[in-house]
Amino acid sequence: xxxxWMARVSHYxxxxxxxxxxxxxxxxxxxxxxxxxxxxxxxxxxxxxAIEAVNIRDFTTDKHGKVDDYTYGGGAGMxxxxxxxxxxxxxxxxxxxxxxxxxxxxxxxxxxPFHQEMAKELAGEExxxxxxxxxxGIDERVLEEIVTDEISLGDYVLTGGELAAMVMxxxxxxxxxxxxxxxxxxxxxxxxxxxxxxxxYSRPETWHGKRVPEILLSGDHAKVDAWRLEQALLxxxxxxxxxxxxxxxxxxPVEKRQRKR
Numbered sequence: 617x618x619x620x621w622m623a624r625v626s627h628y629x630x631x632x633x634x635x636x637x638x639x640x641x642x643x644x645x646x647x648x649x650x651x652x653x654x655x656x657x658x659x660x661x662x663x664x665x666a667i668e669a670v671n672i673r674d675f676t677t678d679k680h681g682k683v684d685d686y687t688y689g690g691g692a693g694m695x696x697x698x699x700x701x702x703x704x705x706x707x708x709x710x711x712x713x714x715x716x717x718x719x720x721x722x723x724x725x726x727x728x729p730f731h732q733e734m735a736k737e738l739a740g741e742e743x744x745x746x747x748x749x750x751x752x753g754i755d756e757r758v759l760e761e762i763v764t765d766e767i768s769l770g771d772y773v774l775t776g777g778e779l780a781a782m783v784m785x786x787x788x789x790x791x792x793x794x795x796x797x798x799x800x801x802x803x804x805x806x807x808x809x810x811x812x813x814x815x816x817y818s819r820p821e822t823w824h825g826k827r828v829p830e831i832l833l834s835g836d837h838a839k840v841d842a843w844r845l846e847q848a849l850l851x852x853x854x855x856x857x858x859x860x861x862x863x864x865x866x867x868x869p870v871e872k873r874q875r876k877r
Contacts, residue, residue: 635741635792637667637785638708640701641748642683643778644669650782655796656789664794667785668708672696675703684751694751698758705745705762712743720745720764723777723784724753727766730784734767738784739791746785748777810863812856814847 639647647669652660659665676683677699684694705720719741728734738744747754747763759766769780789795817828831843853860 634663635665635739635789636712636743637665637789638743638745639667639669639748639778639781639785640672640704640708640745641669641776641778641781642672642750643748643776644671646778647748647782650778651785656786659789659792659795662794665789665792670704670708672700672704675707676700687752691752696749696751696754698755698761701747701754701758702761705747705758708745718743718764720747720762721781721784722747722749722754722759722763722766723769723780724749724766725768725771725773727768730767730769730787732787735784735787736791738788744788746777746781748781750776810859810866811848812852812859814844814851 641647648667651657651667656665656667660667673681673683676697683700684696687693687695719738721738721744723746767784769783774780817832821828821833829843831839834840849860849863852863
């Protein structure tokens with residue numbers, strides 16, 4: 617039987633845009649427990665987003681519940697079969713009521729690297745289906761049939777796609793209107809404007825002999841904003857020079873812009 621957090625409702629709940637996540641997996645409890653906490657758990661309870669885990673094993677025709685088999689041509693390991701994956705996918709399509717969802721994401725190290733701009737794009741969808749593989753992967757024929765996007769969390773291999781899918785769901789869900797209470801939070805975090813986030817401080821003013829920078833105690837919001845931008849630039853240049861160069865190309869200094877005129 618499927619695991620649900622909540623029944624699917626209208627795409628508008630209390631004035632907030634709704635995004636429905638459907639995760640096709642062999643381990644629904646793992647997915648749901650991991651996403652049923654903190655900000656995402658509260659967003660689900662408010663109806664800002666909905667998350668459904670669909671157990672692929674529920675759709676096998678094998679009497680022993682098998683969803684994998686040996687690969688043609690030989691080789692180590694087992695491969696997830698096309699039939700249970702496709703039927704699990706089709707059950708979501710039938711539930712949604714659409715002929716075909718716009719985006720079906722296969723979580724694989726062979727895919728395009730996941731990044732913040734991709735998260736922003738996907739946050740604009742109404743329905744997202746994530747397909748989590750295991751063993752040596754999934755029969756290529758069903759991937760060709762249903763998958764629209766192959767996305768990787770990084771250049772390494774995980775036991776299955778669940779952890780990567782959970783990370784992507786978290787990153788995407790944070791950008792759905794209403795999920796974060798503070799409307800500025802998603803914009804000021806790392807990568808929100810292409811830079812790493814500036815250093816931040818809280819009480820007490822002095823801790824282990826280290827004081828909070830005086831500028832943050834000044835009450836001058838313009839100077840604080842300028843300091844934060846400066847620190848974000850310095851941190852990005854030091855830790856992620858690739859992002860720094862990209863940001864500077866898009867935001868050249870005033871002198872450089874004037875020379876181009």
